Amino acid sequence: MSGLGMDRHGLVHSAYEFKDIFDRTGEYTGPFCCPFCEVSYIDKCIKTPCVKAPHFSLVPNGPGHLGQCNGEPARYSEIAAVVDEIKKPRRKVVGEIEFPEALVAASPVRARFKKSGDGQRPLQDEVERRRHGVDVTGFQASKFTSSLLRTFVFAHRRLKELAREHAQKSAAPSTLEFKRTYREVMESKPLELYGERLTYNDVFINSRLSPPGKPRIFQGRGWVGQEGDELVIRDGDAWPEEPRSSVKLEFFVVTDANIAECAPRTHRQLHSKLVDAARAGDPVHWHAFGSVLYSDAKQFVLRVMSLDHLFLEQ
Ligand SMILES: [Zn+2]
Numbered sequence: 001m002s003g004l005g006m007d008r009h010g011l012v013h014s015a016y017e018f019k020d021i022f023d024r025t026g027e028y029t030g031p032f033c034c035p036f037c038e039v040s041y042i043d044k045c046i047k048t049p050c051v052k053a054p055h056f057s058l059v060p061n062g063p064g065h066l067g068q069c070n071g072e073p074a075r076y077s078e079i080a081a082v083v084d085e086i087k088k089p090r091r092k093v094v095g096e097i098e099f100p101e102a103l104v105a106a107s108p109v110r111a112r113f114k115k116s117g118d119g120q121r122p123l124q125d126e127v128e129r130r131r132h133g134v135d136v137t138g139f140q141a142s143k144f145t146s147s148l149l150r151t152f153v154f155a156h157r158r159l160k161e162l163a164r165e166h167a168q169k170s171a172a173p174s175t176l177e178f179k180r181t182y183r184e185v186m187e188s189k190p191l192e193l194y195g196e197r198l199t200y201n202d203v204f205i206n207s208r209l210s211p212p213g214k215p216r217i218f219q220g221r222g223w224v225g226q227e228g229d230e231l232v233i234r235d236g237d238a239w240p241e242e243p244r245s246s247v248k249l250e251f252f253v254v255t256d257a258n259i260a261e262c263a264p265r266t267h268r269q270l271h272s273k274l275v276d277a278a279r280a281g282d283p284v285h286w287h288a289f290g291s292v293l294y295s296d297a298k299q300f301v302l303r304v305m306s307l308d309h310l311f312l313e314q
Pocket of ligand 1: 034035036037038039065066069070071
């Protein structure tokens, strides 16, 4: 299993990053190969919905890496060797399902190499030059990362189903034992938000809870309107001002009404969805990641920093 791959244009990313790019643009840029020695890879779970983490593997019984190449950047091999000694990273699997573990910033291209083409492979010198020329910032082969909120929304739903099934086996619904088992499953899956370590149990917040002052994933159902140069979702529920408080405040999700021409296709689609919903007056189910501010007007306001952090369903 390899972490980094190169697409047909010579762009280098991790398998997770290629999955995000596919989810974001709808464009599949395979076939993929080793970015260093260009041995062919099979990609798994990048363009098809899958219960495993996206990854690359060698073609069974096909050719292997050239010389010293192991599919990893030179610097990463050094770092990984040290990390491995301290703690063997192991991805946790419940019922054969792998859950995304960290919401991270989208990575710029890690490298761009000129593909050899015509079944040629690079020379040994070139392989080593490439292995030293890749940006490994934030690359964690042992952690299933994504920069798209929707990845975690789907994973959260899947985990809730699993937790329910699991709890039903041990107790009758709405008993304390049922709740305890359910919670145990939800807490068993780590979910990191831009470096803050949490679990699937802590991250998702709805109107039954008061918004904490830290970035979380908020969810609700509301109506969209345009106000000046902003699109605003007004949530249908009022949210408790403080934990267990009976004082409730309105909750707004805010994003720019203007979108850049060069924005990814999925951002443009999301933007038109918002505009259409505003025009039609239809409610939307929303998920948004960010920090909620408590405005002077005694309202909760979540300003979305990137459209990757907003996910809408009708
Ligand atoms: Zn290789």
